[in-house]
Amino acid sequence: xxxxIVIGAGPAGLSAALTAYEKGLKKILVVERDKExxxxxxxxxxxxxxxxxxxxxxxxxxFAGKFIEKIKETNIEIMLDTMVLKLDENKNIYxxxxxxxxxxxxxxxxxxxxxxxxxxxxxxxxxxxxxGVYTAGAAQRYxxxxxxxxxxxxxxxxxxxxxxxxxxxxxxxxxKVLACVEINPYSAGLRRNIKQCLEDFNIPLYLxxxxxxxKCTNNRVSKVIVSKVDEAYNTIKDSEIxxxxxxxxxxxxLIPENELSKEANITIDQRTKGxxxxxxxxxxxxxxxxxxxVVQVHDLADNxxxxxxxAALAACKYVLNERTFEREIKxxxxxxxxxxxxxxxxxxxxxxxxDISFRTNKILGKCVIKVVNSSGEVICKYPREYVIPAELEKxxxxxxLIKDEKNNITIFIEED
Amino acid sequence: MYDVIIIGAGVVGCSTAxxxxxxxxxxxxxxxxxxxxxxxxxxxxxxxxAGYDPQPGSLMAKYNVEGSLMAKELCEKLDVPYNxxxxxxxxxxxxxxxxxxxxxxxxIQNGVKELYILDxxxxxxxxxxxxxxxxxxxxxxxxxxIDPWRYTIALVEVAVENGVDLxxxxxxxxxxxxxxxxxxxxxxxxxxxxxxxxxxGVYSDIVHEMIxxxxxxxxxxxxxxxxxxxxxxxxxxxxLFQCPSKYGKGVAVCPxxxxxxxxxxxxxxxxxxxxxxxSEVLNYIKERSALTMDCINFKExxxxxxxxxxxxxxxDFIIEESKSVKNFYNLAGMASPGLTAACAIGYHVIDxxxxxxxxxxxxxxxxxxxxxHFKDLSFEEKNEMIAKNPAYGRxxxxxxxxxxxxxxxxxxxxxxxxxxxxxxxxxxxxxxRCQGGFCxxxxxxxxxxxxxxxxxxxxxxxxxxxxxxxxxxxxxx
Numbered sequence: 001x002x003x004x005i006v007i008g009a010g011p012a013g014l015s016a017a018l019t020a021y022e023k024g025l026k027k028i029l030v031v032e033r034d035k036e037x038x039x040x041x042x043x044x045x046x047x048x049x050x051x052x053x054x055x056x057x058x059x060x061x062x063f064a065g066k067f068i069e070k071i072k073e074t075n076i077e078i079m080l081d082t083m084v085l086k087l088d089e090n091k092n093i094y095x096x097x098x099x100x101x102x103x104x105x106x107x108x109x110x111x112x113x114x115x116x117x118x119x120x121x122x123x124x125x126x127x128x129x130x131x132g133v134y135t136a137g138a139a140q141r142y143x144x145x146x147x148x149x150x151x152x153x154x155x156x157x158x159x160x161x162x163x164x165x166x167x168x169x170x171x172x173x174x175x176k177v178l179a180c181v182e183i184n185p186y187s188a189g190l191r192r193n194i195k196q197c198l199e200d201f202n203i204p205l206y207l208x209x210x211x212x213x214x215k216c217t218n219n220r221v222s223k224v225i226v227s228k229v230d231e232a233y234n235t236i237k238d239s240e241i242x243x244x245x246x247x248x249x250x251x252x253x254l255i256p257e258n259e260l261s262k263e264a265n266i267t268i269d270q271r272t273k274g275x276x277x278x279x280x281x282x283x284x285x286x287x288x289x290x291x292x293x294v295v296q297v298h299d300l301a302d303n304x305x306x307x308x309x310x311a312a313l314a315a316c317k318y319v320l321n322e323r324t325f326e327r328e329i330k331x332x333x334x335x336x337x338x339x340x341x342x343x344x345x346x347x348x349x350x351x352x353x354x355d356i357s358f359r360t361n362k363i364l365g366k367c368v369i370k371v372v373n374s375s376g377e378v379i380c381k382y383p384r385e386y387v388i389p390a391e392l393e394k395x396x397x398x399x400x401l402i403k404d405e406k407n408n409i410t411i412f413i414e415e416d
Numbered sequence: 417m418y419d420v421i422i423i424g425a426g427v428v429g430c431s432t433a434x435x436x437x438x439x440x441x442x443x444x445x446x447x448x449x450x451x452x453x454x455x456x457x458x459x460x461x462x463x464x465x466a467g468y469d470p471q472p473g474s475l476m477a478k479y480n481v482e483g484s485l486m487a488k489e490l491c492e493k494l495d496v497p498y499n500x501x502x503x504x505x506x507x508x509x510x511x512x513x514x515x516x517x518x519x520x521x522x523x524i525q526n527g528v529k530e531l532y533i534l535d536x537x538x539x540x541x542x543x544x545x546x547x548x549x550x551x552x553x554x555x556x557x558x559x560x561x562i563d564p565w566r567y568t569i570a571l572v573e574v575a576v577e578n579g580v581d582l583x584x585x586x587x588x589x590x591x592x593x594x595x596x597x598x599x600x601x602x603x604x605x606x607x608x609x610x611x612x613x614x615x616x617g618v619y620s621d622i623v624h625e626m627i628x629x630x631x632x633x634x635x636x637x638x639x640x641x642x643x644x645x646x647x648x649x650x651x652x653x654x655x656l657f658q659c660p661s662k663y664g665k666g667v668a669v670c671p672x673x674x675x676x677x678x679x680x681x682x683x684x685x686x687x688x689x690x691x692x693x694x695s696e697v698l699n700y701i702k703e704r705s706a707l708t709m710d711c712i713n714f715k716e717x718x719x720x721x722x723x724x725x726x727x728x729x730x731x732d733f734i735i736e737e738s739k740s741v742k743n744f745y746n747l748a749g750m751a752s753p754g755l756t757a758a759c760a761i762g763y764h765v766i767d768x769x770x771x772x773x774x775x776x777x778x779x780x781x782x783x784x785x786x787x788x789h790f791k792d793l794s795f796e797e798k799n800e801m802i803a804k805n806p807a808y809g810r811x812x813x814x815x816x817x818x819x820x821x822x823x824x825x826x827x828x829x830x831x832x833x834x835x836x837x838x839x840x841x842x843x844x845x846x847x848x849r850c851q852g853g854f855c856x857x858x859x860x861x862x863x864x865x866x867x868x869x870x871x872x873x874x875x876x877x878x879x880x881x882x883x884x885x886x887x888x889x890x891x892x893x
Contacts, residue, residue, distance in 0.1 A: 033814065083811040096819075098806035101798040119851040121643070121718040126693040129721060131881035135853045142857055142884060148871050149886040173888055212695065218880035235695075246885070259815075 003319050004312075005093060005106040006030045007084050007260065010039020012292025013112035014067035015305035019312035020110075021074045025319060029077045029104070031084055031095055037071070038064035039114060040137070041301060043144045046165055048192070052302035063301060087111075087264045089285050108315040111261060111275070111283070111290035112308065115254040115297055117162070123252055125157070127214030132221030136162040136251040140169070149173050151247025155224050156180040157211050159187040159194070161299070163251020168197035170249075177203045178243050181226050183210040183233060186363050188253070188390050190299055212240070214248060221246050254297045264288065271339035272296045278328065279345045279354045280314030281307065289315050296341050296357070299392050310355075325349055329405050334412035336360045348403060353396040358411065363388050366416040369395055374407040387413065418442045418581070420769070421600055421609040423588055423623055425452035427564060427755055428747050429615035430572040431762030437578035438783075439766060439775040444609070445572070445580060446602055448587040448619075449878055450834040453568035453841065455617045456750070459691070459723025460639070461670055461678055462564050463655050465753040466503065466556035468523030468531060475733040477526045479757035479764075484528075484558055486759050493784045494570035496563060497673035503559035503655035504534075504543060506708060507552045512659035516554040523556070530557035545651050547710045559655055563673050564755055565841040569831065570785050571759075576830035577782045583607070584834070585879070588616070591627040596743065598627075611772070612744045613765060618689050618726045620734075620748035629740035632748060636689060637725040639681025640697045645716040645849050648677040656708050667701050669708045674816070674844060679705045679712065681723065693720045718849050727751040735761060737768065788825060791817045812862075813855040815848020823859065827866045834867070836860055837877040860884075 003025040006013045009032035017030045036042065041049070044060025051057060054066060071078070082097035092105045117135040132151060134142075139150045140162060152175050156163045159182040167177045180198055185208045187194050198205050206226060212235055213225035228239035256274040258266070267276045267284035274295040275283040282289050291311035292304040317323055325346035333340055340358040369382040379401045387393055395411075402409055420436060422429045425447035433445050449455070464487050470476035491498035507513045516533055523531045532555040539553040540546055576582055586602035591612070593599070600607045616623040621634045649671055658666025670678050682697050702714055728734055728749030738744040745768055747761055769775055790808055793801065801821070802809040808821035826833055826842040833839045836846065836859050845859055846852030852859070860874050860883060867873075871884045 033811065081810060083814065083817075085811075085817060096798070096802075096809055096811060098802065098809035100802050100809060101795060116850045117853050119718060119849075119853060121720060121851060122715065124642070124693075124695075124698055124714070124717055124720050126695045126698060126720065128692045130878075131876035131883050134883075138853050138856055142860075143888055146857065146861065146871075147888040148884040149888055150883065151885050173886070213692075215692075219876075219878045220880055220882065 002029045002104065002106040003027045004029070004108045004110065004315055005104065006110045006112055007087070007093070008032065008039065008112035008114060008294070009037040009078065010112060010114050010292065011041060011064065011067070011301045011304045012114070012294070012308040013039070013110070014064065014071060015308035016110045016112055016291055016312040017076050018067060018070055018074070019309045020316055021076055023313060023316040025316055029079065029106070031079045031082050031093070033081070033083045035081045037068050037078065037080070043137075043141050044165075045144050046169070049301050052300065053305055060301070084260060087260045089264050091287055107287065107319045109288045110311050110315055111288065111294050112292050113257045113260065113294045115256045115293040117250070118253040118255055120250060125211055125214060128216035130216030130219035130221060132216070132246055133214065133248045133250065136160070136166045136249045139249050140166055143169060143173065149175060151175060153178060153245040154247040154249060155211070155243055155245045156249045156251060158182060158250060158252035159189045159205065160251035160253060161189045161193050163249055164189045164193040164197040166249055166251070167203050168201060171201045171203070177201070178245055179204050179206055179226065181206045181209045181211060183208070183229055184389075186389060190390060210235070211248065221248055224248060254293065256294045256296065258294060261290070261294070269339065269343060272341065274341070276343045277341060279342045279349070279351070281311035281342070282314055282318075287318055296339075303392070329402070330408040331356060332408050332410040333358065334410060336362045336364070337411060337413060340411060345402070347405070349399060351399055354399055355394060355396055356411065357392050357394045359392060360387050360389055360413065364413060364415050368414050368416070369393070370412055370414060371395070371397055372410045372412070373402065373405055374409070379409070417597070418444045418607065418609040420611045420613060421446060421598070421607060422613045422615055423600070424615035424617055424620070425572060425582065425584070426455050426457040426615060426617050427453065427568045427571070427758040428617075428750055428761055429613070430568045430575065431758045432613055432615060432747065432765050433575035433580050433762075434571040435762045436765060437575040437580045438777055438781045440778055441775050443575075443580045444607055445582045446586045446588055446600060446607065447582070447584050450585050450875070451838045451841070452572050452582070452831065453565040454878065455689070456724055456726055457568050457755070458565050458841070459641070459721050460564060460755060461641070461655075461668055461681070462561050462672060462755070463503070463668070463670060464500075464560040464562055464756045466523065466531070466559040467526045467528045467753070468519045468554070468556060470526065470753065471731070472522060472525040474731070475735055476753060476757065479733065479735070479760045480753040481527050482760035483753070483757040484560070486763070487560060487562065487756065490759055491562060491567065494567065494574065495785055495787050496566045496570045498560055498562050499673050500558065500560035501654050501671075502555060502557040503657060504539065504553040504555055505657045505659055506539070506546065506550050507659045508549050508707065509551065512661060513552055515659050515661070516552065519554050528556065528558065531555070532557070543652070543654055543656065545709055545711055547707055549707055561655060561670060561673050569842060573830045574782050574785050578778070582831060588623055588626070591623070593627060593741070610743060611769065613747060614744065615747045617750065618724055620726065620746065624738060624744070624746060624748070627741050628738045628744060631739055632734055633729045634748065635727050635729060636686050637727045637751065638684045638686045638690065638722050639725060640693050640701060640722045641678055641680035641720065642698070642701060642714065642717050643672075643719040643721070644677040644679065644712070644714070645718050646675045648713060648716045649675045651709065651711065652677050658707055666707070667704045669705055669712070674847065676718070677712070686724070689724050691722045691724065693722050718851055725751040726754070733757065733761070743772065788822055790819045790822055812858050813845035813848065815850050816844040818843045818845040820862070823862055824866075833863070835875040835877050835881070836863060836883070839863065
């Protein structure tokens with residue numbers, strides 16, 4: 001019996017395992033499906049990682065390396081090339097590797113499986129079905145792990161960060177990136193990536209546009225039709241632009257990978273596609289925690305690592321029987337806030353502050369984020385210069401302000 | 417010189433090869449593409465129809481019902497998935513209920529067993545999530561679903577084991593005949609034979625006219641589909657058709673043997689084999705499917721595709737010797753229920769050949785095939801397999817839980833895959849919710865190694881579908 005099993009050795013899993021070890025858990029196992037630790041960071045050879053956590057600019061592999069080096073100095077057990085096929089509510093996992101298929105049990109489990117990319121099917125982009133359409137992350141893997149480029153004349157659909165990073169990467173490799181096409185009136189990527197990956201290379205960004213047809217010649221992409229859309233995302237007639245290209249990269253969103261969580265009957269939030277969590281990153285199943293992109297899609301690996309620490313601390317408290325709470329309250333939202341993480345809060349707790357993160361579904365200028373208790377009183381306010389969907393917003397609520405709350409708190413935004 | 421050349425390695429050609437390979441004769445199959453099951457066979461609903469739909473007395477009725485009865489045992493022999501939970505034709509008003517009666521009577525005439533007219537309550541008991549609009553149904557218990565490409569691959573694998581020569585990437589260009597010997601010229605070479613079986617699907621009229629008179633015309637009819645995630649697949653248990661009415665045949669909502677949900681198709685007459693999907697039709701299918709189930713979450717769609725039915729200008733299958741070319745047998749016009757009928761059609765080709773000369777059965781021939789389906793094995797069996805071959809312990813496709821062992825197995829089969837989609841059709845790798853986003857690269861690298869090809873020769877599917885173009889620069893830039 002392990003004290004803790006961590007599923008996934010990306011930034012979330014590694015940070016969680018290390019924190020749990022530092023806090024005194026003895027028997028820790030990390031299960032990773034890939035042949036090495038690091039997760040998706042291994043293919044993220046661009047820099048920009050670690051600014052918050054390590055106060056220096058690192059590449060993805062360097063960022064992962066910081067954790068891997070430390071882990072190697074511990075007695076944390078790492079199982080590589082190992083897939084978890086099943087997880088149950090009693091904290092048993094069923095793993096498969098070249099040594100066999102077996103069941104393992106733990107006192108606590110941390111889910112850190114990350115996310116997957118949305119595909120062409122998810123947005124039902126019509127047209128031919130030849131080669132030349134890839135998710136941006138898949139193209140990144142071919143490029144950075146195998147050393148092959150997927151094409152020469154590229155159109156990027158969606159403006160997620162991986163797509164933007166790949167726009168720059170493909171350009172540096174000699175490809176011509178002809179356009180980045182985003183259906184929303186705003187970009188889905190970080191502002192720094194828009195600047196450094198598109199603007200610096202003169203790659204046009206078409207906002208409120210989408211690909212409405214993909215044409216192939218001899219079974220490879222040869223052309224896309226890009227159309228303007230209105231506010232309801234309906235295509236506007238006669239707005240079509242034809243772009244000759246051989247490659248379409250999709251960067252149209254990420255989906256937390258919770259197939260294992262669902263098998264363990266963990267409640268999933270339909271808005272985040274991740275587990276409903278408490279302030280300590282615990283799921284609806286006691287003793288199963290989660291962190292990173294399996295919970296919600298983060299902007300930065302640094303924040304993933306920080307969230308993982310929180311999950312690990314809570315897992316330690318659970319294993320060591322140091323929990324204090326007796327009841328729970330809900331965190332509700334008003335539009336244009338799409339969701340919050342956490343969705344629930346345990347009370348009473350020792351912590352002084354509760355971090356709440358959320359995204360909006362539209363751009364707001366100068367505004368105030370307000371937290372209201374169930375009696376309708378505003379208990380705290382957070383002024384902001386702007387709030388944009390591409391950036392995860394965060395507030396800290398002092399626990400002292402909600403310690404007597406019995407039902408729920410609501411978060412909303414008022415524009416000035 | 418072959419006794420028989422089969423043109424086309426779709427389900428009809430491969431089923432013909434499967435059955436004929438049990439006889440003492442030499443056979444070749446000529447196929448344009450680099451894999452079998454790459455035309456109409458790969459893009460359809462996978463339904464094995466019960467047989468209440470075709471007009472009594474038609475070839476469609478005869479071969480549909482016979483095929484439906486043969487399929488279960490055949491799928492067991494071939495070790496391919498087969499699921500006969502049945503189908504419902506849904507009625508929405510009294511007119512439809514009348515139509516159900518007609519279908520029922522037609523089914524009885526065609527010899528379909530286990531047909532039942534159900535009222536609304538009985539219907540909902542079988543399929544709880546139907547839309548409010550449903551008032552009754554025709555329940556066909558013998559209706560089934562299969563995996564059309566695995567079925568076809570299995571048929572031809574056995575045929576090849578029995579000595580059939582499968583010539584892939586051989587597009588037929590010309591056919592001539594001299595002294596009762598046909599010469600078939602393809603993109604790769606020339607092959608001689610005494611009999612030709614034309615199973616060229618959408619191109620069967622063109623192939624026939626390479627040597628014969630115009631006797632029929634193929635009118636390609638495109639149908640588009642949504643393939644949804646398994647989360648939606650859980651909502652549907654039976655193949656759900658809408659009652660045919662003056663508004664058309666409606667669209668079907670069906671489970672797949674892999675646990676997904678498939679929604680479609682429409683029917684659109686087109687000029688050539690155009691497999692593009694269009695937003696107009698996809699929207700139509702979405703709207704129309706709500707009559708069957710209004711709770712389908714199309715955000716869980718993982719793939720759209722189109723298939724082309726090889727409908728002919730006759731109302732029926734064309735299963736006959738060419739009137740203008742002796743010893744040339746047409747198996748054409750294989751629109752629905754072609755997939756169901758294919759095994760029966762292939763089974764009876766020997767009857768025609770035996771009117772020409774007497775072919776005897778081989779003393780020894782294969783009928784069956786066995787595959788490892790790692791996912792379906794018990795705990796102990798999994799460990800036994802891994803002990804024998806550790807590659808079964810490594811998952812390549814996480815969504816469908818396909819192991820490296822299963823992927824490597826298909827390179828040892830009689831028809832090794834030539835493309836990433838070839839591996840997908842054999843193992844399911846890449847068929848799941850991430851659509852190969854994660855495993856595509858791993859599969860591509862296995863393919864590169866096993867076929868000993870360069871990176872820029874790796875194909876997604878057909879010729880020309882190369883996935884990688886350049887080597888990345890080395891060093892600094």
